[in-house]
Amino acid sequence: MEKNNPKGFLYLLPAFLFLGFFLVYPLIDVFVYSFQENYNFASQTYTGVGLYNYAYVLHDPYFLQALKNTFLLVLITVPLSTGLALLISLCLSSIQKLRELFQTIFFLPYVTNTLAVGLVFMILFRKTAYSDGFVNLILNALGFASVDFLSGPYWAKMLVLCLYTVWIVMPFKILILTSALASVDQTYRNAARVDGASKGRIFWRITLPMISPSLFYLVITGFIGAFKAYSDAVALFGTDLNAAGMNTIVGYVYDMLYGNAGGYPSYASAAAILLFAIVLTITCINLLVSKKHVHYV
Amino acid sequence: MNVTLQHLTKRFPNRNKKQGGEVVAVDDFTYEIPDGKLVGLLGPSGCGKSTTLYMICGLQAPTAGKIFFGDKDVTDLPTENRGVGLVFQNYALYPHMTVLQNILFPLENLKGKDRPGKAEMVRRATEAARLVQIEGLLDRKPSEMSGGQQQRVAIARALVKMPSVLLLDEPLSNLDARLRLQTREEIRRIQRETGITTVFVTHDQEEAMSISDEIVVMKEGVVQQTGKPQAVYDDPANLFVAKFLGTPPINLFDGRVEGEWLYLGTDKVLPVPGLSDGSVTVGIRPEGFVPEENGPLCCGLNRLEVMGRDVSFLCTHAGCQTDTFRAIRQSDGTEGTHGNAVRFRLKSAKVLLFDPETGARLRPREA
Numbered sequence: 001m002e003k004n005n006p007k008g009f010l011y012l013l014p015a016f017l018f019l020g021f022f023l024v025y026p027l028i029d030v031f032v033y034s035f036q037e038n039y040n041f042a043s044q045t046y047t048g049v050g051l052y053n054y055a056y057v058l059h060d061p062y063f064l065q066a067l068k069n070t071f072l073l074v075l076i077t078v079p080l081s082t083g084l085a086l087l088i089s090l091c092l093s094s095i096q097k098l099r100e101l102f103q104t105i106f107f108l109p110y111v112t113n114t115l116a117v118g119l120v121f122m123i124l125f126r127k128t129a130y131s132d133g134f135v136n137l138i139l140n141a142l143g144f145a146s147v148d149f150l151s152g153p154y155w156a157k158m159l160v161l162c163l164y165t166v167w168i169v170m171p172f173k174i175l176i177l178t179s180a181l182a183s184v185d186q187t188y189r190n191a192a193r194v195d196g197a198s199k200g201r202i203f204w205r206i207t208l209p210m211i212s213p214s215l216f217y218l219v220i221t222g223f224i225g226a227f228k229a230y231s232d233a234v235a236l237f238g239t240d241l242n243a244a245g246m247n248t249i250v251g252y253v254y255d256m257l258y259g260n261a262g263g264y265p266s267y268a269s270a271a272a273i274l275l276f277a278i279v280l281t282i283t284c285i286n287l288l289v290s291k292k293h294v295h296y297v
Numbered sequence: 298m299n300v301t302l303q304h305l306t307k308r309f310p311n312r313n314k315k316q317g318g319e320v321v322a323v324d325d326f327t328y329e330i331p332d333g334k335l336v337g338l339l340g341p342s343g344c345g346k347s348t349t350l351y352m353i354c355g356l357q358a359p360t361a362g363k364i365f366f367g368d369k370d371v372t373d374l375p376t377e378n379r380g381v382g383l384v385f386q387n388y389a390l391y392p393h394m395t396v397l398q399n400i401l402f403p404l405e406n407l408k409g410k411d412r413p414g415k416a417e418m419v420r421r422a423t424e425a426a427r428l429v430q431i432e433g434l435l436d437r438k439p440s441e442m443s444g445g446q447q448q449r450v451a452i453a454r455a456l457v458k459m460p461s462v463l464l465l466d467e468p469l470s471n472l473d474a475r476l477r478l479q480t481r482e483e484i485r486r487i488q489r490e491t492g493i494t495t496v497f498v499t500h501d502q503e504e505a506m507s508i509s510d511e512i513v514v515m516k517e518g519v520v521q522q523t524g525k526p527q528a529v530y531d532d533p534a535n536l537f538v539a540k541f542l543g544t545p546p547i548n549l550f551d552g553r554v555e556g557e558w559l560y561l562g563t564d565k566v567l568p569v570p571g572l573s574d575g576s577v578t579v580g581i582r583p584e585g586f587v588p589e590e591n592g593p594l595c596c597g598l599n600r601l602e603v604m605g606r607d608v609s610f611l612c613t614h615a616g617c618q619t620d621t622f623r624a625i626r627q628s629d630g631t632e633g634t635h636g637n638a639v640r641f642r643l644k645s646a647k648v649l650l651f652d653p654e655t656g657a658r659l660r661p662r663e664a
Contacts, residue, residue, distance in 0.1 A: 185389070193356065194356070195377075195403040196377045196406035197402070
């Protein structure tokens with residue numbers, strides 16, 4: 001085979017054009033906007049060039065709130081959902097009876113409409129004139145006072161958002177991990193048993209390293225997905241996320257473009273570039289860590 | 298440590314649930330594996346030899362019967378506490394660990410006072426690696442090694458904790474012919490050096506015969522015969538064992554006994570005192586034919602094969618169950634041949650008679 005065959009590049013051209021037009025060009029464009037002060041879409045004008053947009057965004061309390069919310073969401077939901085999914089997958093792969101039934105049940109959230117899921121969470125958590133919501137009924141029965149989960153204290157709202165996110169992202173992780181566990185040859189576990197390893201050691205020393213590529217994939221995509229969270233918050237708290245104090249970075253970008261405070265593409269671009277930088281940094285750290293702990297065979 | 302199997306039985310539920318019932322993998326296996334010996338478990342695929350091995354190491358629980366290591370009943374002891382070493386057919390080296398980590402793994406699993414210090418572990422792992430001559434490969438990953446090297450690592454991993462019993466499940470089946478020959482000698486050497494009681498599963502009779510102190514021949518879960526390899530070869534208990542052992546395989550003829558003489562076709566070949574008249578299945582080892590001018594067995598000669606140290610006569614005979622049969626002589630003499638015909642005298646020790654219905658051995662009275 002001849003390497004650097006010009007024909008090969010010709011075949012790649014359609015994909016290059018497509019990606020360039022819809023991905024690379026906008027990325028560069030956003031990067032440029034983020035340095036142009038008071039850019040206006042309609043007139044295509046701006047008043048100056050500099051770091052003013054970044055300075056503004058980084059001093060905007062709404063952005064700082066969104067940053068805090070997003071980081072909390074990432075730090076809580078990624079480890080929690082991945083850990084829980086691993087636990088459930090382990091349990092699933094160790095049972096024989098009813099396994100398919102449980103697999104189906106755990107996969108249901110993945111194929112359920114977001115609005116339907118939102119409705120379920122409303123029934124669970126929302127305070128109305130008639131009821132305090134299902135969770136509050138349980139809390140009351142246990143002797144605790146009602147909590148206004150969706151418009152009450154910050155921690156309650158964050159709790160609901162995290163629960164919602166974990167619940168939404170788990171099915172996919174369970175799917176990936178059960179198939180990863182199934183692909184680990186039983187012979188290795190048998191060999192480890194013959195070698196005198198306890199169940200716990202077999203898990204830590206044999207099973208976990210052998211599914212580490214899948215686990216790593218889930219952690220990376222989980223981080224990226226959680227940093228880009230937006231629609232979940234909207235489903236729970238409505239579109240005015242700044243007022244609810246539950247905005248995310250993507251939500252902030254959207255609001256700057258189209259929301260009540262809309263019409264500020266320069267600020268939106270700066271915030272988007274900041275998010276891009278954060279995700280890039282975290283992913284690089286992930287990749288570095290994985291070099292040591294992920295085993296591709 | 299000697300290993301005693303008492304009435305060991307394993308039944309699996311039938312896969313096809315509609316048919317119901319059970320499949321008997323191992324049926325009432327009673328045998329004592331002598332201390333420090335190498336025993337070959339031999340039989341065709343699906344005869345229950347691997348199941349027996351898995352029961353000895355505890356990965357499968359017997360349906361009935363008991364297993365003793367020395368005087369200790371280990372039937373209900375979980376695998377991880379039995380202290381056996383097992384070399385899997387595909388070696389099952391942990392792909393994410395280096396060779397050294399693989400060999401260290403059994404030591405790291407030891408608990409309490411049995412657990413050596415880190416330096417001692419490495420010393421013992423290195424020693425095990427030296428025993429199988431892979432001490433130069435300790436930093437490699439299993440995927441970076443050849444089949445033969447992986448097999449050695451698997452043996453080192455099984456040996457490093459000084460197991461009471463070493464079990465080998467078809468360890469040579471993934472190696473090429475030359476390496477197989479070399480490795481089986483290695484296994485024999487290592488077993489002699491360590492003196493560990495060893496059970497070796499194979500479907501290759503040559504492999505089992507060449508290195509085992511004793512062999513156990515199995516068929517469909519039932520033990521057919523046990524004993525020293527040569528003794529089993531010379532004196533098989535039934536037609537199955539006679540057919541299973543020996544390369545080239547034993548030649549089978551339809552014969553009959555009349556007046557205490559054995560007839561093959563019309564040829565009156567051997568006296569068989571004490572046997573009653575009737576038809577018999579006759580097995581003759583390839584080395585049991587002696588070409589002679591006036592030999593009683595008169596055959597057609599297809600061709601001669603000269604293979605280095607010995608000569609094969611490919612012959613035809615009306616009584617033979619196959620189209621041709623093979624007689625082997627060590628000398629290159631072709632005495633007794635006349636163009637397309639050859640006459641043989643038969644060595645009576647190499648002629649084995651079986652009941653044509655049951656395959657059971659029929660023994661003439663000793664002369």
